[in-house]
Amino acid sequence: MTGEPKRKLRETRVPVGEHDLFLRLSDDPAATGPPVVLVHGYVISSRYMVPTAERLAPFYPVYALDLPGFGKSSRPRRALDIPELADVLLQWMDATGLDRPVLVGNSMGCQVLVDLAARYPGRVGRLVLVGPSVDPEGRSIPAQLLRLLIDALRERPSLIGLFLADFWRAGLPRAWRTARYAMADRVEDKMPLVKAPTLVVRGSRDPLVPLSWAEEMARRLSRDRLAVVPGGPHGLNYSRPAELVRAIREFLAREV
Secondary structure: OOOOOOOOEEEEEEEEOOOEEEEOOOOOOOOOOOOOEOOOOOOOOOHHHHHHHHOOOOOOEEEOOOOOOOOOOOOOOOOOHHHHHHHHHHHHHHHHOOOOOOOEEOOOHHHHHHHHHHHHHHOEEEEEEEEOOOOOHOOHHHHHHHHHHHHHOOOHHHHHHHHHHHHHHHHHHHHHHHHHHHHOOHHHHHHHHOOOOEEEEEOOOOOOOOOOHHHHHHHHHHHHOOEEOOOOOHHHHHOOOOHHHHHHHHHHHHOO
């Protein structure tokens, strides 16, 4: 998509309880839509959300944060589990004055958002789940690693460098514990509690998210609101941001 509008993001830090969170955000006064919060996936930081954030920024106030322990945010002594990450995200929303933003997650970030939406339904405007993990049939670290290796061949090559750098920054013990927490998180048990209008987005070549799982999530969460990006891999927010932004904007323009 040529000539698409984009806005650069600025960087800041926000103290939230015992955490110091690193944040990328836009503050374009012409962006009059609802605020949009972008939540990254396993180990990688909000850096890979930038291509999508810059394309959303002309239309919406955009926030992309590094969860505790990842990217440039502070590192708690131990890895936080999925509900704990969701609680920090909610505390950051309180500190920032965001009441019912649009929450967009990728991969494990979708697990964090589903947990938040299930326990605090009044705090979520809409949900966009991009490549949501983890499907029950693939709930093991070896299965996810194999799928991740396949996906690496389908992403923009520069994403691999970002992932490895952020993995190194997080450290192997935190990465291992976070993977265990992600595998233990039964997102399917939380879906009945989610009330927010939801869009599920999947790349048609995403090996981490089977089509059957994306379709099941769409049926149970969103009255069949499923968008499929032809040829897209798992990290649509980095490798196919124009198509993802188009799907998000169409969803946010709908009556619900």
